[in-house]
Amino acid sequence: MSRIHDRTASLSEAQPVPYWLDDPGKPRPEPALTGAETCDLLVVGGGYSGLWTALIAKERDPDRDVVLVEGHEVGWAASGRNGGFCAASLTHGLGNGLTRWPDEIHRLEELGARNLDEIEKAVARYSLDCEFERTGEIDVATEPYQAEELRAWHRELGERGLADGIEFLDADAVREQVDSPTFRAGLWDRRGVAMLHPAKLAWGLKRACRGLGVRVYEHTPALTLRPYGAGMAVRTPYGAIRARHVALGTNVFPNLVRRVRAYTVPVYDYALMTEPLTPGQRASIGWRGRQGLGDSANQFHYFRLSADDRILWGGYDAVYPYGGRVRAEYEHRPETYAKLAGHFFTCFPQLEGVRFTHAWGGAIDTCSRFSAFFGTAHQGKVAYAAGFTGLGVGATRFGADVMLDLLAGERTERTALEMVRKKPVPFPPEPFAWTGIALTKWSLARADSHHGRRNLWLRTMDRLGLGFDS
Numbered sequence: 001m002s003r004i005h006d007r008t009a010s011l012s013e014a015q016p017v018p019y020w021l022d023d024p025g026k027p028r029p030e031p032a033l034t035g036a037e038t039c040d041l042l043v044v045g046g047g048y049s050g051l052w053t054a055l056i057a058k059e060r061d062p063d064r065d066v067v068l069v070e071g072h073e074v075g076w077a078a079s080g081r082n083g084g085f086c087a088a089s090l091t092h093g094l095g096n097g098l099t100r101w102p103d104e105i106h107r108l109e110e111l112g113a114r115n116l117d118e119i120e121k122a123v124a125r126y127s128l129d130c131e132f133e134r135t136g137e138i139d140v141a142t143e144p145y146q147a148e149e150l151r152a153w154h155r156e157l158g159e160r161g162l163a164d165g166i167e168f169l170d171a172d173a174v175r176e177q178v179d180s181p182t183f184r185a186g187l188w189d190r191r192g193v194a195m196l197h198p199a200k201l202a203w204g205l206k207r208a209c210r211g212l213g214v215r216v217y218e219h220t221p222a223l224t225l226r227p228y229g230a231g232m233a234v235r236t237p238y239g240a241i242r243a244r245h246v247a248l249g250t251n252v253f254p255n256l257v258r259r260v261r262a263y264t265v266p267v268y269d270y271a272l273m274t275e276p277l278t279p280g281q282r283a284s285i286g287w288r289g290r291q292g293l294g295d296s297a298n299q300f301h302y303f304r305l306s307a308d309d310r311i312l313w314g315g316y317d318a319v320y321p322y323g324g325r326v327r328a329e330y331e332h333r334p335e336t337y338a339k340l341a342g343h344f345f346t347c348f349p350q351l352e353g354v355r356f357t358h359a360w361g362g363a364i365d366t367c368s369r370f371s372a373f374f375g376t377a378h379q380g381k382v383a384y385a386a387g388f389t390g391l392g393v394g395a396t397r398f399g400a401d402v403m404l405d406l407l408a409g410e411r412t413e414r415t416a417l418e419m420v421r422k423k424p425v426p427f428p429p430e431p432f433a434w435t436g437i438a439l440t441k442w443s444l445a446r447a448d449s450h451h452g453r454r455n456l457w458l459r460t461m462d463r464l465g466l467g468f469d470s
Contacts, residue, residue, distance in 0.1 A: 010356050012355075021081070027203050030218045033069060038243070039243050042232070042234060043068040045071075046202075047251060048249075049251060049388075049396040051205035055122075066215070067216075069220040071222070074203065077251075078251065084198045084312070086119060087192060088193065089109075090398055097371075104418055119194070126207075127204075128200070132201075136190040136192065136289075136291050143184065146295075150168065154187055171183065195292050195304055201393075225246065225257070228242055234246065247382075247403045249400075250386070251264075262426035263386065264365045266366070268330050269363075269390065270333055276310050277310070282309055285351065294315075299317075310357075313343075316336075317336040320434065322430065324427075332359070366389045366390075367424045368427065369387070369424040372388045372392070374399065374406065383406040385403050402414050402420055
């Protein structure tokens with residue numbers, strides 16, 4: 001009981017706000033739209049998806065008149081609450097990509113690597129002060145069966161010609177990188193992931209967009225979308241916008257194209273941030289390479305170092321609210337914070353006594369294939385991208401390119417992909433969605449406690465191409 005109390009005591013001063021957004025350098029929001037606007041391209045949503053779309057639209061055509069509207073403040077939702085893992089993968093990892101698009105996987109990996117390179121170039125070109133570090137990520141095994149699975153997976157990747165830059169680490173090698181008594185093996189993707197400050201990336205992209213002439217309105221939710229002459233019209237609380245084309249980057253929030261809504265559900269994810277580690281604490285865990293880390297369980301943790309040597313520790317619980325509603329009251333879950341704190345000190349017992357300064361949650365736009373889908377509406381005048389399922393920090397830039405290709409009516413190497421042309425399986429209505437997700441979560445937890453063995457429900461979901469990613 002005393003150990004449990006000691007670990008929850010680490011949360012006693014944790015502020016219930018996202019660490020990334022609790023920054024004295026946070027920019028002031030732009031004024032809300034009042035009155036009427038016209039433009040060539042209206043971008044709805046001020047997260048990564050919308051920001052990259054607006055920026056790339058101006059890069060492609062500097063004369064294009066672009067307006068971006070955000071219902072609250074730029075970067076306040078998933079884009080300012082995530083772990084800051086900017087992955088090259090467009091398919092939520094190689095395993096998911098191989099399962100769903102085996103014939104395209106080499107092209108998808110190539111496009112993903114190119115996309116991450118372009119993000120790195122944009123960080124330099126626009127002086128985006130977002131603490132970008134191309135450290136890679138280590139997938140760690142904490143159980144013997146997971147270590148064997150990682151070894152077998154690395155061997156399979158080699159046979160398929162997909163192991164370039166990916167290194168298998170045995171127990172000694174992984175603990176040489178990051179020292180935890182729970183680590184039994186690791187798979188280090190050396191170049192395929194960068195770490196960054198997620199809110200600073202969003203704020204920097206806003207500044208870059210405005211520098212190229214994009215008009216940005218915050219506290220301006222888009223209420224309705226309808227055809228208007230040769231273009232589209234969007235109504236806002238204090239005004240309206242007429243545009244030739246509209247790109248929807250609203251992700252977890254209800255899509256203005258109603259038929260798209262069934263393809264995503266909100267899943268709430270939670271994270272903690274520690275106080276800055278002392279030099280002694282830092283030395284006790286190593287981590288000189290500053291890689292991002294994630295463990296190999298179905299109910300997994302993700303963790304990384306911030307620029308000032310704090311540890312972000314998140315994941316494990318993934319909570320779907322009945323009815324799929326996005327609500328502020330779901331953004332905090334003390335029982336999950338307590339669970340995460342206990343798991344943290346199991347992983348790093350040498351850090352006993354460290355305290356958490358921030359605890360928060362946020363909604364992820366989850367789809368049944370775990371990676372983004374795309375489409376158009378209103379005779380090609382509206383494009384959308386959604387369903388990034390927690391790996392949108394990098395993939396949203398690719399999604400922006402896809403939306404702009406679709407609005408231009410162009411067939412490109414992106415729009416030709418089966419991944420882009422086909423949709424995931426939609427979620428069923430309630431109560432079937434909640435029941436199915438709850439049963440899947442229970443089955444995933446059961447598999448973790450039974451050496452990874454998947455029960456009949458999970459095997460059936462696998463065959464149907466359905467699932468729930470924790």
